[in-house]
Amino acid sequence: CGRGRVAMHTARATGAHVSGMNIDPSQIANAKEYSKRIGLGDQTDFKVSSLNDPLPYGDESFDAAYNIQA
Numbered sequence: 001c002g003r004g005r006v007a008m009h010t011a012r013a014t015g016a017h018v019s020g021m022n023i024d025p026s027q028i029a030n031a032k033e034y035s036k037r038i039g040l041g042d043q044t045d046f047k048v049s050s051l052n053d054p055l056p057y058g059d060e061s062f063d064a065a066y067n068i069q070a
Contacts, residue, residue, distance in 0.1 A: 004031025004046055011043045019045040
């Protein structure tokens with residue numbers, strides 16, 4: 001999710017709760033701070049994790065998934 005900007009845009013545009021993952025702790029910290037600053041802290045969730053590992057979410061936690069690879 002990088003710094004979470006696409007996740008935050010999606011949350012704001014759709015009203016959905018949006019989760020993001022990244023292996024870089026500094027980018028996740030930036031996403032969490034910025035989402036709180038713009039009023040989306042309760043609507044977004046960002047975690048340090050890798051798609052090479054089991055997801056840090058329970059089964060059937062999502063209605064949809066979207067991957068951005070840079």
